[in-house]
Amino acid sequence: MPKFKAYVVYMWKAFINLLFPRTCILCNTLLLPEETVACLACVHTLPGLELPAEQRALQQTFAGRLPVQHAYAWLHFRKGSVVQQLLHEAKYGGRPEIARWCGMHMGRRWKEQGSLPALDLVLPVPLHPRRLKERGFNQSEEIARGLCSVTGWELHTGNLVRSVYARSNTRRNRWARMQQMQNSFSLLQPAALEGKHILLLDDVLTTGATMEACAGQLCSASLQSFNVAALARTL
Numbered sequence: 336m337p338k339f340k341a342y343v344v345y346m347w348k349a350f351i352n353l354l355f356p357r358t359c360i361l362c363n364t365l366l367l368p369e370e371t372v373a374c375l376a377c378v379h380t381l382p383g384l385e386l387p388a389e390q391r392a393l394q395q396t397f398a399g400r401l402p403v404q405h406a407y408a409w410l411h412f413r414k415g416s417v418v419q420q421l422l423h424e425a426k427y428g429g430r431p432e433i434a435r436w437c438g439m440h441m442g443r444r445w446k447e448q449g450s451l452p453a454l455d456l457v458l459p460v461p462l463h464p465r466r467l468k469e470r471g472f473n474q475s476e477e478i479a480r481g482l483c484s485v486t487g488w489e490l491h492t493g494n495l496v497r498s499v500y501a502r503s504n505t506r507r508n509r510w511a512r513m514q515q516m517q518n519s520f521s522l523l524q525p526a527a528l529e530g531k532h533i534l535l536l537d538d539v540l541t542t543g544a545t546m547e548a549c550a551g552q553l554c555s556a557s558l559q560s561f562n563v564a565a566l567a568r569t570l
């Protein structure tokens with residue numbers, strides 16, 4: 336019976352696909368009923384950080400700055416790359432399903448690589464409420480949602496919040512920007528994180544300054560372990 340049901344669902348999807356053809360966001364070929372966002376061929380060509388040395392280098396980014404137990408990033412981020420295209424389309428094209436899809440594939444790959452840690456809660460880097468209203472969704476939260484759907488971890492939002500609106504601050508010097516970032520986040524209920532293994536998740540990791548600012552707040556909770564992950568990392 337379940338097999339028959341799965342067959343009916345597959346045929347229904349194939350039928351809908353015929354009426355409303357969906358195409359791969361990266362190469363424009365028609366998607367199969369079981370594919371969403373991008374075709375499997377494109378997924379395999381995404382520039383993954385596959386080498387253990389690359390993941391170790393990521394861990395090194397935080398050495399002496401944050402007590403990070405595990406650090407993970409799925410993809411290389413370069414300007415003009417397909418990774419940028421995916422994130423741009425999700426963020427500015429108003430398509431949160433792309434971010435969720437990315438999170439799901441990230442989780443699958445992390446699992447396949449055999450380095451998935453045992454964690455309790457995933458905290459996406461929050462947006463300021465004003466930015467959230469403008470955009471309609473938090474990209475990092477949608478990535479976290481996809482990630483949690485394949486790892487079984489729990490999505491934890493509304494506790495770590497962004498209280499300072501990040502204005503365009505290109506005119507400010509590095510020190511002023513850092514000061515502003517350090518005071519941007521607050522943790523509303525530190526007790527909710529007590530004794531938990533938590534993962535802080537961002538979409539793109541560059542210098543780690545945002546993660547550091549969030550971690551400054553998370554330190555006020557008695558965590559069991561602090562872990563960080565990003566969908567992509569600039570190198």
Ligand SMILES: [Zn+2]
Pocket residue numbers: 359360361362363364373374375376377378
């Ligand atoms: Zn494709």
